[in-house]
Amino acid sequence: METRDKNQDASPGMIAPDTTSPMQAEIAVETTGTGGTHPDLSKAKKSPTPFQDSLRRLRRDKRAMVSLGLLIFFILLPILGPPIYTHIGSTYNSTTHGAIGPEKYHDPFNQELDRQDEDPSGQYWMGTDGLGRDLLARLMQGMLISLVVAVIVEIINVLLGISVGILAGFYGKWIDQFLARFTDIMFAFPGLLFSILLAGIFGSSADQVFSKVPLIGANGNARLVLVSIALALVGWPFMARQVRGLTLQLREQQFVEAARTTGTSDLNIILRHIVPNLFSIVIVQVTLDLGTTIISEAGLSYLGLGVQAPGSSIGLMIYDASNLVDTHPWEVLMPSIVLTIIVLSFSFLGDGLRDAFDPRSKD
Structure with missing residues (x-):
């Protein structure tokens, strides 16, 4: 009893004295082997990294995985679908x-004026629109657009948001004040109204300038x-504010202070310790913004x-079929359903990522 109490009172940082009798030691050696170490204990299970823990929590979220x-x-579908569909x-x-x-009548721009507003069939899997164009081909083209x-807008948002947020949070002082005020000014513009x-x-001017550019015009x-630029100009400030807040916390961490002590330049600290x-x-903010960007583009179209x-x-297809709700509801329902599923999926996935990478956000 006294030996056990003494071992319990020993501090964690010190090794307790060995009170095992020679007979007990010999039995322990025979049990564990010649090396004195049990084979199972020598193969300790490697603890998962925080990133692996986050991925495990994400996989458990059924709504996010769906x-x-x-x-x-x-x-x-819009990437691999058209090359396959035009050969069927x-x-x-x-x-x-x-x-x-099929490479002609499954083209999204081909018009068959004598086959307007047809129901789904073996030739036109989703039917045709008011100009006899293949609805499935046009839907895949609209999804691709x-x-x-959305990807272009988010690339601009990430580049501007991270740059402004890191500069403001890492250096502080007058740089933080200037960038914070500039960000507040951009916040003052209503996003969709500014895009409109x-x-x-400048819409007519854009038609003239970019009309002859391949793929774009x-x-x-x-x-x-023009739409991408408009949506990006009003989307990056929120990203910058999120990045600034986290950078303010990171710059006070010990690993950043240790890097400064060793003479590491600010650029290397930012690239090696802050950005990762x-x-x-x-990634959470980008996922949430993608749904907003897609629905904003559809609204503008x-x-x-x-x-x-x-x-x-997708937005243009909904507009073209909006006056056919009573006679041909399929033409407006399909793009509307696809748009709803895409936006909700981005929203649910963003929520799942936020809960996985920041479990405290549930509280």
Whole structure:
């Protein structure tokens, strides 16, 4: 009893005296082997890293994983779908174009005026619109446009948000004051209204400037550059504020102080110690912003300020079919359902990522 009490009273940082009898020691050696170490104890299980813990929490979130699966499907569909879809089907005798194959009648811009507003069929899997164009082909094209705009906007948001947030949080003083006031000014602009104003004023000029640029100006996509810039200008301040707050905490950590002590330059400290620790907050914010950007682009196209005819966008498809709700509801329901699923999936995945990388956010 006295020996056990003495061992319990020993401080954690000190080794307690060995009170084991020679007979007990001999039995222990025979039990554990010649080395005196049990084989199972020598293979200690490696503890998971914080990143692995976050991924495990994310995998347990069924809603987030279902959303991730849906997003992967809707990302791959507009990329891999058109090359496959344009090779499915047989030759068709069109009254407008003569004998044409699936690469022609499954083109999102091909018009068959004698086949307007058809129901889904073996040839047109989702039917046709008011101009006899393949709805599935146009939907895949519209999804691609929305995703491209969202990615461009988020790249600009990340670059501006991280740059401004790190400079303000790391250096502080007058740099922080200046950038904070500039960010507040950008916060004062209502995002969608500013985008509408910019697209409305410079939309016609953008059509003329970018109309002949390959990929950008073709098929009514000239205003996408303007829409992307407008959405990015009003989207980065929130990212910058989030990054600034975390940078203020990181710059006071011991590993940053140790790097300063060893003479590491500010640029190296930022790139090696600050930026990698911003991963969780940036990826969560980007995921949440993607849904907002997609619905904003669709709203601008619906108002006639985004993609122009004969181009294809989810918002433009909803607008073109809005007067056919009573007679052909399928034409407006499908793009609306796809837009809703994409936006909700980004929102649920963002919530799951936030809970996984920052469990305290649930409290």
